[in-house]
Amino acid sequence: MLGQVVELIEKKHKFAITSHMRPDGDGIGSGLALYWMLHSLGKEVEVVLRDRVPPAYLVLPGSEDVLVQPDINRAYDAVFLMECSDVERPGLPSLHHQLIVNIDHHSTTEPFGHINWIDPTAGAVGEMIYNLCKALGSEVTKEIAECIYTALLTDTGSFHFSNTTERSLKIASELVRRGVEPARISQALFYSYPFSKIKLLGMVLSTIERDESGKIAWVKVDRETMYEADASEEDSDGIVNHALSIDEVMAVAFFKELSPKVYRISLRSKGKNNVAKVAEVFGGGGHRNAAGCRIEGDFEEVRQRVIEGLQAAVGVAPIAV
Ligand code: 5GP
Numbered sequence: 001m002l003g004q005v006v007e008l009i010e011k012k013h014k015f016a017i018t019s020h021m022r023p024d025g026d027g028i029g030s031g032l033a034l035y036w037m038l039h040s041l042g043k044e045v046e047v048v049l050r051d052r053v054p055p056a057y058l059v060l061p062g063s064e065d066v067l068v069q070p071d072i073n074r075a076y077d078a079v080f081l082m083e084c085s086d087v088e089r090p091g092l093p094s095l096h097h098q099l100i101v102n103i104d105h106h107s108t109t110e111p112f113g114h115i116n117w118i119d120p121t122a123g124a125v126g127e128m129i130y131n132l133c134k135a136l137g138s139e140v141t142k143e144i145a146e147c148i149y150t151a152l153l154t155d156t157g158s159f160h161f162s163n164t165t166e167r168s169l170k171i172a173s174e175l176v177r178r179g180v181e182p183a184r185i186s187q188a189l190f191y192s193y194p195f196s197k198i199k200l201l202g203m204v205l206s207t208i209e210r211d212e213s214g215k216i217a218w219v220k221v222d223r224e225t226m227y228e229a230d231a232s233e234e235d236s237d238g239i240v241n242h243a244l245s246i247d248e249v250m251a252v253a254f255f256k257e258l259s260p261k262v263y264r265i266s267l268r269s270k271g272k273n274n275v276a277k278v279a280e281v282f283g284g285g286g287h288r289n290a291a292g293c294r295i296e297g298d299f300e301e302v303r304q305r306v307i308e309g310l311q312a313a314v315g316v317a318p319i320a321v
Pocket residue numbers: 085108265266267283284285286287290291292293294
């Protein structure tokens with residue numbers, strides 16, 4: 001709970017912050033916001049990630065201080081895990097020797113930490129860090145504001161998704177008052193892509209297919225296509241949302257081949273159609289409208305299982321075969 005987090009920060013001194021592998025805007029933004037806040041309170045703090053900060057997020061203050069390491073190798077009073085569904089997701093094997101603070105807004109998250117603060121009503125973990133700032137009575141500096149704004153902007157799909165609430169817009173407004181320049185952040189996040197990302201986008205979108213109902217669509221990418229586009233792993237982030245921009249489509253899947261017969265699946269949906277439930281069936285999780293999982297098997301079999309799951313979630317008849 002928030003109260004326990006406040007008490008811990010007040011009493012202890014030496015902290016680390018981490019997030020999941022292949023970190024996104026909320027993982028990095030909320031982590032760096034907490035980093036600046038703990039700094040301002042005179043604490044000793046490090047941000048440790050298994051994977052590098054994607055270039056788009058280098059716009060964030062503090063991103064150059066992030067330690068990219070295959071494991072956590074010091075003793076801390078506590079380690080904050082930002083938006084992680086379990087203790088394995090940061091990819092830092094020695095984490096379980098530390099005191100873990102689990103801060104998340106996914107309803108599918110287990111209370112795996114020694115302290116768990118989970119708020120599924122928050123649009124982003126960044127929003128929770130804003131609340132923590134207020135609870136601790138610390139000033140929302142320009143650095144903190146830029147990090148939280150980025151977390152909010154990315155997790156709400158630029159304020160398009162259903163987690164965009166009066167509260168998230170109010171916080172965004174306050175962050176702009178604290179010095180955030182929205183156009184500068186958007187320019188860095190959405191208008192500074194490498195050529196390879198747009199090349200890959202074109203190749204992946206050309207694979208689009210839909211089911212007989214027209215309500216479910218999917219796209220895919222294999223390793224060969226990634227190679228042909230000279231794409232980095234981050235270049236495929238966000239492609240899934242384009243498939244959802246079709247009028248009658250209610251749920252979509254993006255199948256990304258990681259290695260032979262291993263697929264990462266990103267799911268997205270509109271409205272009340274719940275794709276987190278579909279991801280959970282395969283050991284993944286996420287939110288109602290954005291979720292993911294990993295499945296091993298032949299592509300055709302994996303595709304069929306996922307599409308049938310989406311059809312059930314949307315309430316349409318399965319494909320007749
Ligand atoms: P993405 O499709 O962008 O990778 O993930 C969408 C959402 O689903 C994110 O909120 C992410 O945290 C969640 N998610 C993706 N993959 C997994 C997974 O393997 N396990 C869990 N628990 N959540 C996931």
